[in-house]
Amino acid sequence: MNEVLKKWGFPIDRMFLAAGPCSAESREQLMECAGALAGKGISFFRAGIWKPRTRPGSFEGVGLKGLAWMDEVRAETGLKIGTEVAEPAHVEACLEYGLDILWVGARTSTNPFSVQAIADALRGTDIPVLVKNPMSADVGLWMGAVERIANAGITRLGVIHRGFSSELEMRYRNAPGWKTPIELKRRMPELPIICDPSHICGKRALIPSIAQEALDLLFDGLMLEVHPDPDHAFSDSAQQFTPTQFFELIEKLNLPHEQSDSAMFTQRLHELREQVDGLDSQLLDVLSKRMDIVRKMGEIKTAQNVSTFQPGRWKEIVEDRVRKGAGLELSEDFILQVMQSIHEESIRQQEIRRVDDSC
Numbered sequence: 001m002n003e004v005l006k007k008w009g010f011p012i013d014r015m016f017l018a019a020g021p022c023s024a025e026s027r028e029q030l031m032e033c034a035g036a037l038a039g040k041g042i043s044f045f046r047a048g049i050w051k052p053r054t055r056p057g058s059f060e061g062v063g064l065k066g067l068a069w070m071d072e073v074r075a076e077t078g079l080k081i082g083t084e085v086a087e088p089a090h091v092e093a094c095l096e097y098g099l100d101i102l103w104v105g106a107r108t109s110t111n112p113f114s115v116q117a118i119a120d121a122l123r124g125t126d127i128p129v130l131v132k133n134p135m136s137a138d139v140g141l142w143m144g145a146v147e148r149i150a151n152a153g154i155t156r157l158g159v160i161h162r163g164f165s166s167e168l169e170m171r172y173r174n175a176p177g178w179k180t181p182i183e184l185k186r187r188m189p190e191l192p193i194i195c196d197p198s199h200i201c202g203k204r205a206l207i208p209s210i211a212q213e214a215l216d217l218l219f220d221g222l223m224l225e226v227h228p229d230p231d232h233a234f235s236d237s238a239q240q241f242t243p244t245q246f247f248e249l250i251e252k253l254n255l256p257h258e259q260s261d262s263a264m265f266t267q268r269l270h271e272l273r274e275q276v277d278g279l280d281s282q283l284l285d286v287l288s289k290r291m292d293i294v295r296k297m298g299e300i301k302t303a304q305n306v307s308t309f310q311p312g313r314w315k316e317i318v319e320d321r322v323r324k325g326a327g328l329e330l331s332e333d334f335i336l337q338v339m340q341s342i343h344e345e346s347i348r349q350q351e352i353r354r355v356d357d358s359c
Contacts, residue, residue, distance in 0.1 A: 004192050005043070005220060008128050008156045010080060010101075013041025014255060016194065016221025018082065019246060020046040021228075022236040023059065024066035030073050032228045036243035038077035044101055045070075045079040046223060050090055051235060052107045059234040067097040074100075086114065088121035095125060103130035106162055106199075109145040110134040119152035128156035130194060137164045137180045143187060158192035159184065160223060161214070163200035173202025173239070176210060178217060198225040198239045207239070208249055216256055224249075287342070291349050298350030308350045314343060 005016045019037055024030055024047040034045050049066040051059060062069075070081045082101035085091050086108045094102055108114045109131055122129065129149050134141045142159070150157055161181040163174025185193055195214035197207045211222055227233045230240035241249065260266065301308060318339060325335035 004190075005158075010043040010128075011041065012043055012221075014250070015215070015253075016043045016192070017041060017250070018044050018046045018194070018221070018223040019226045021048075021233065022198075022225045022240060023048040023051055023234050024062055024069055025234050026062075027069045027072065029228060030066075030069045031076065033226060033243065034073040034077045034079055036228065037226065037246075038079055040247065042079060043221065044082045045073060045077075046082050046225075048235070049083045050086060052086055052105060064093055067093055067099070070099070071097050085118060088117050091118055091121035095127070099127070101128040101130065103132060103160060104145065104149070106132045106135050109142065110136070112141075112144060112148070115145045115148045119148045119154075122149065122154055123152040126153065126155055128158070129154050130158045130160045132160040132162050132196070133164065133180065133184075135165045137175075137177045139180050139183050139187070142180070142184055146188065146191065158194060158220075159188075160194045160196050161200075161219070162196035172200055172206065172210075174200050176200050176213070178213075181219075182217065192220040194221045194223050195219045196223045198223070198236070202236075202239050204230075204239060204241060204245070207241075208252065211249065212253055215253060218256075218258060290342070291346065294346040294349050301350065308347055317343070 006012055010016065019042050021029065021033055030047060037045060047066065047070060049061050049063065049070070051061040053060050067083075070083065073079060074081045080100035082099055082103065083094065084105045085094060085102050086105060091102065104115065104118060108118070115131075131142070131145050131149060134145070146157060146159060159181075163172065164177045164180070166175045181193060181195075185191070195211065197210040197214065200210050201207045207224070211224070214222065224246060225236065225240040226243055226246045227237075227240040228242065230237050230242060233240055298308065300306075318336065321339050322332050322335050326332065
């Protein structure tokens with residue numbers, strides 16, 4: 001997919017890389033950061049000009065003067081430049097300054113009205129546009145945002161995965177939720193997909209492992225926040241690298257191949273995949289038998305006017321399966337996801353029977 005990105009006109013060394021500060025703060029800050037990144041394989045220099053903040057009173061970006069600084073960065077360093085847009089006025093200003101790439105942020109891609117307004121402002125241009133995932137793990141909503149931009153005539157189009165908001169306490173600022181970008185890639189295989197580990201992690205120390213995981217999942221590149229003095233950044237200081245730290249990380253990242261030329265590897269992988277296919281068939285057979293039993297349970301419940309959902313029983317199942325899973329070296333999160341999916345389907349099967357019986 002990097003071949004697609006090269007055709008967009010972006011330089012690519014080891015991988016597609018967007019780097020720069022979370023926010024443009026001053027001309028001097030941008031020039032210092034860009035000077036440290038220039039000539040070292042950066043695909044484009046990123047900086048936030050308008051910052052959507054949760055609460056008023058926080059630093060919300062420098063606005064239009066930041067675009068003039070970015071234009072100067074490009075003239076002085078030769079770096080391509082890009083920023084986030086959230087409304088038509090942003091798009092119009094960026095087009096006036098001739099930015100090389102734009103992206104639609106997560107807060108904006110969540111709202112179809114906002115995305116459509118941006119799409120309308122982009123109509124008649126073909127600037128490259130990246131669409132970040134919505135705040136929630138809704139692949140349909142993400143696809144819809146991409147489709148709205150595509151319908152405006154934008155052909156150089158890609159996506160950015162930056163994780164998903166959650167009310168639960170967790171290690172990361174935003175849950176990685178890899179299954180959603182993987183599903184998007186399955187449905188829209190032509191789209192380049194970039195990972196934004198900075199916003200997933202929220203902390204520098206966590207970024208290397210998430211960046212490597214993204215590359216292991218064949219993401220097409222990374223967007224990382226880099227600041228000449230992260231500890232004094234106006235926004236998101238904890239998740240930004242110094243230029244030196246950034247290049248140290250990039251050098252350590254491994255770029256896996258999708259295939260191998262080794263005949264021995266290919267044969268062994270084929271054998272193991274056949275075993276997996278056989279076990280998956282058994283799993284499906286067992287699940288089918290489980291649903292047969294579930295439907296019979298639904299008939300009994302319906303006859304006695306008993307609720308489909310049984311909270312006490314569900315609690316017992318979860319505790320038992322998590323405990324057994326731990327003994328089989330299966331993570332609690334994995335077991336919970338599997339059992340929740342099975343439970344949802346079980347309820348659906350019982351409800352179908354309940355509705356049929358009432359008709």
